[in-house]
Ligand code: HEM
């Protein structure tokens with residue numbers, strides 16, 4: 107009665123393996139290709155790295171409590187600053203955003219999963235290996251890398267036996283970022299539900315698409331740069347070795363050609379998150395959606411032509427100093443457009459201040475402070491004074507912590523009711539917010555002053571006049587760190603399903619596919635009278651007509 | 659909101675569904691994106707190479723190959739189809755690729771066929787499974803759909819199967835239709 111001529115087609119979704127039960131226990135997590143599982147894994151990994159990187163920062167802050175050497179030797183101190191940055195950037199922020207992308211991008215565009223689920227699995231599981239390698243360098247002869255996350259030669263070439271492990275770990279992180287980026291690209295480009303044109307996409311998808319573009323464009327540069335370090339050290343090449351005719355300053359150019367787009371890789375998805383949250387709690391649509399997209403694209407473009415603002419002091423020709431000074435200042439324009447749009451969105455909205463909104467508003471305020479200090483740093487002549495001081499440290503921590511990290515926290519608060527079906531505890535959310543917002547400023551605001559007064563970064567000792575500022579910073583850092591446990595426990599409670607049940611549309615002002623359990627006609631199923639032969643199938647696949655009215 | 663099913667219920671009981679994955683990328687779009695990334699990636703890599711830093715180039719090449727592969731795989735998968743035809747006496751389910759015809763075909767007797775959705779009890783986030791089955795034989799369809807879409811589809815399938823099974827007058831009403839191979 108039933109005929110089943112079986113011809114297996116590897117790129118089709120197989121239909122005959124429904125007997126395999128789901129994997130159990132740990133194997134389920136190792137083998138999973140489900141975007142939600144992987145999103146969860148990415149986020150858990152990210153917060154683990156935030157914890158480890160946070161502990162390192164506490165070592166740094168404890169040492170800086172007083173001038174002179176208190177707890178660790180200078181060599182170990184420098185290993186801490188270097189690894190802190192690498193862990194936070196490549197282990198905390200980037201996987202955090204990839205986790206959010208995994209969870210939300212398919213839901214936002216109306217796809218059933220990411221486009222390349224298996225690649226997605228590999229991309230994640232590379233990360234634990236990469237960071238085990240990286241952290242294991244601490245226990246090797248010569249210790250971990252201590253030349254700063256920027257890995258400038260010739261200093262970094264003095265790293266002990268951990269050096270090749272550092273390079274290999276960077277390669278692995280790069281591969282993981284690339285797989286993540288490629289997956290986002292093909293998902294966003296190819297798996298949008300009919301009717302969802304590019305300019306109807308949620309901004310989070312847009313900012314991630316552009317981030318992925320930046321990643322794809324710049325990762326080979328990083329991979330090439332660190333490979334050349336390796337060959338310089340072990341294979342007698344002299345790409346960056348002056349004695350062999352190489353140029354160490356060229357490493358800086360190459361590194362920052364990757365590095366500056368990288369800092370936008372760390373912040374563009376945050377812009378997307380904030381552009382999602384603010385309209386929800388202002389109960390208005392986002393002001394200037396199109397201009398947001400164009401601003402993001404111009405920031406991405408400009409980020410390729412500003413790299414040397416990190417190297418104003420290496421001795422560039424005047425024309426170079428001027429070019430990079432003005433191109434850097436130009437970035438303030440699209441950034442300003444964004445800040446303006448967020449404020450205009452809130453203007454006369456009926457606002458409420460739940461935890462995600464509080465973090466989003468703090469983002470707008472505090473990220474802007476980081477932008478302003480960035481503008482100061484962009485002024486080449488004054489950067490000669492600021493460069494390599496705590497002023498730079500204050501700048502990038504304002505853009506990275508109340509910027510990137512707050513946006514990840516905001517996003518988790520915002521979506522966790524959707525992910526777990528359980529509402530987090532709002533009271534503790536607010537406590538967490540206020541402690542975080544206050545103590546992040548206690549930590550980093552004084553660093554502006556100590557930096558302007560000349561306190562150098564990456565040095566465990568300092569002149570006595572900076573004691574007060576440093577003590578304040580250290581207190582801030584410890585309280586901020588401890589306050590994050592409130593968040594962790596609040597989220598664990600949701601994951602353990604302890605708490606109030608969340609409704610389908612958790613936030614009354616929220617829009618987007620992810621909040622509706624849509625019951626429109628099956629989007630890309632197509633029903634019509636019989637008598638269509640296989641040859642005609644091509645004609646029916648675009649049955650998109652009329653879908654768009656189900657949304658928006 | 660009007661239930662789209664109400665509109666659909668009046669439709670023919672001899673009907674056919676073509677299920678296809680979301681496919682918003684055109685071949686031109688894929689090329690456009692490929693050219694856009696290649697310009698940036700190869701541009702910088704060649705600049706590095708021209709200045710003696712050639713090791714950037716192979717990485718760029720490898721990476722662009724990966725991007726190209728991902729786009730090509732996506733475009734190829736877009737041609738995947740599942741066709742479910744509800745005919746007079748049977749439900750025919752075909753799997754295949756546009757342009758290559760059906761690669762696999764299952765036929766179930768319409769009157770005995772059931773449809774249902776299976777959820778994974780232990781894994782909250784596992785995708786649901788939409789099945790059509792008859793006496794021990796099960797066919798999973800609609801993997802390329804989202805959970806919500808499968809919900810809608812199973813209701814529609816349920817209607818078609820129930821009506822067909824239970825109401826003879828319907829059968830009579832439609833019997834004059836020309837049926838492909840009935
Ligand atoms: C208006 C936008 C911005 C401007 C004008 C700007 C400008 C600058 C300048 C001139 C420096 C070099 C300072 C020096 O070393 O003397 C710098 C450093 C830095 N910026 Fe920004 N920046 C901006 C936004 C951002 C964003 C959004 C991020 C990341 C999310 C970021 C992260 C960093 C980091 C990590 C460093 C220090 C790198 C290091 O030396 O280790 N900046 N910024």
Ligand SMILES: [Cu+2]
Nearest residue numbers: 366369415416
């Ligand atoms: Cu920069």
